[in-house]
Amino acid sequence: MAVRPIKIMGDPVLHSPAAPVDEVTDDIRVLVADMFETMDAAPGVGLAAPQVGVALRIFVYSHLDDDEHPWRGVVINPELWVSPSVPGEPDPDLESEGCLSFPGERFPLRRAERAMLTGTDLEGEHVWVQVEGWRARILQHEFDHLDGIIYIDRVDDADWKTAQKIARKRGWGRPGCSWMPGEDDLEA
Incomplete structure (x- = not known):
């Protein structure tokens, strides 16, 4: 097991849909072990393969x-269903997110x-998870990564502009940042 570098906003792997996993191989098992170690070292509550440069x-x-x-x-080839979101402005104290990317x-x-x-685990067994609150937020956030979406792509216009300024100041928004x-x- 090894900690892997985490890709930062702007790297192409974060902005393109990831490919399905055809077969769980030893390489996939090593990747998942590394992802757990990386997530724990960050520390984070979730980590998608594209965040460590693997488009799966x-x-x-x-x-x-x-x-x-x-x-x-771990979930491989997940499918996600969500309840309708309540309209209105998010509460900055209760509904703020961070991202390792x-x-x-x-x-x-x-x-x-x-x-x-739903999806499968490393043994090919069916996974079914139904959650609410913070855990539902985690699943939605990580699933977005698999579709090439970073949470800042979803924030309101003012926060998006702030995020873009931060990215420019830090030299992000280009390939190779990690x-x-x-x-x-x-x-994060």
Whole structure:
């Protein structure tokens, strides 16, 4: 297992739909182990394969809720269904997100309150996850990465403009930008 560099906004792998996984091979198993290690080192609550430069439809997730019940897994070739989003402005205190591919920043974003996800795991077994609240937000955020969408692509116009200014100032928005969890001094 190894920590991998995380791609930053502007790298083409983050802005294109990822390909389905045809077969779970030893290379896929190593990738997933590396993704868990990278996510934990960042630290993050989710990580999609495109974020480590691999354009495949895989993501990992991990979250401890208030009762400290672990929620951790991998989904390969996921399909996602969400409840309708409530219209209106997102609450900046309750609905802000960060992203390891736009590190150190958080912006409010309205997401669906409930999500259901299906796919397979590393053993080829069917995965079915139905969650709400923060966990639903995690699934939606990571699923977006598989479709070439970064959360800042979804924020309101004012926050999008702020994000673009931050990206320019930091030299992001171009191919090849990445950071290494545990080595670089960045927070998401």
